[in-house]
Amino acid sequence: MSRPRILVTRKLPGDVEARAARDYDALLNTGDRLLNRDDIVARAQGADGLLVTVTDRIDAALLAALPVSIRIVSTFSVGYDHIDIPAATARGIAVTNTPDVLTGATAEIALLLMLGAARGATSAISTLHNGAWNKWSPTGMLGIELSGKRLGILGFGRIGRATAARARAFGMEIHYHSRHRVAPELEEGAFYHADSASLFRVSDVLSVHCASTPETRGLVNRDTLALLPPNAIIVNTARGDIVDDEALIEALASRRIAAAGLDVFNNEPNFHPGYLALSNAFLLPHLGSATLETRNAMGFRALDNLDAFFAGKTPPDRVNK
Ligand code: DGY
Numbered sequence: 001m002s003r004p005r006i007l008v009t010r011k012l013p014g015d016v017e018a019r020a021a022r023d024y025d026a027l028l029n030t031g032d033r034l035l036n037r038d039d040i041v042a043r044a045q046g047a048d049g050l051l052v053t054v055t056d057r058i059d060a061a062l063l064a065a066l067p068v069s070i071r072i073v074s075t076f077s078v079g080y081d082h083i084d085i086p087a088a089t090a091r092g093i094a095v096t097n098t099p100d101v102l103t104g105a106t107a108e109i110a111l112l113l114m115l116g117a118a119r120g121a122t123s124a125i126s127t128l129h130n131g132a133w134n135k136w137s138p139t140g141m142l143g144i145e146l147s148g149k150r151l152g153i154l155g156f157g158r159i160g161r162a163t164a165a166r167a168r169a170f171g172m173e174i175h176y177h178s179r180h181r182v183a184p185e186l187e188e189g190a191f192y193h194a195d196s197a198s199l200f201r202v203s204d205v206l207s208v209h210c211a212s213t214p215e216t217r218g219l220v221n222r223d224t225l226a227l228l229p230p231n232a233i234i235v236n237t238a239r240g241d242i243v244d245d246e247a248l249i250e251a252l253a254s255r256r257i258a259a260a261g262l263d264v265f266n267n268e269p270n271f272h273p274g275y276l277a278l279s280n281a282f283l284l285p286h287l288g289s290a291t292l293e294t295r296n297a298m299g300f301r302a303l304d305n306l307d308a309f310f311a312g313k314t315p316p317d318r319v320n321k
Contacts, residue, residue, distance in 0.1 A: 076298050
């Protein structure tokens, strides 16, 4: 029996590509050239499935232009806001993601952002690089201590809870808002806020962990930032479009918000240049899941979903019906 043909849109870790090539007639992207819509459609001719990433915009127009042979889109990511799910469902295309396997790596980056923002790492590092560190100072470069502060987690799913677990070790008090209150064993003493405004009001540090949906886009905006206590810190490892950039940049520039730690941005990689002018913004280029262990696990999970689908089973991480 011939092996299913899959189009892999980005270069993936070696072990993942080796397994894909072993089990599939896999069209790999070893040069890692970013494929536009026309490239994807052209390369997908004769394929049965796509293995895509967050850099591929799988919108309704692309889905409509794909050959009818494509029956599954497996994304190498937990987030799937880059895929038009209703359009895929309407075309009978299964969509899968890679939950669980990047939880720990992303929670670690959230803690790095929290610490980097709280301790003024951006200006401290540039002081060193610019040769401007001329003396230790009892009163200079003073940051904010996380210990004893209230951490507000916006979105208490796997990554939010893993971040909470790590923050408890720093002595932080955990608060959260989610659409639904979680079971006490998952809450582990965290305080639930039924509405997001109530969470903003108590968050000395607000860490964003919700998915990008029509309800959450722009949720961190002028009005909600104004609810935060003085000297608050914002951390975002989820999606850039949950934050209104103009509002956050204004709040950081005026020091109404003490600092921000951001790993994700609107319109990546062409993010708002205003962030670069802010010494209280600690920025990373979407590194949440960027460890080899995690990227391998994501690739294997994306392949597990394809394997199940082509074996006639329901893929474990199918996100549409
Ligand atoms: C995801 O998986 O959604 C991340 O943003 C990329 O690792």
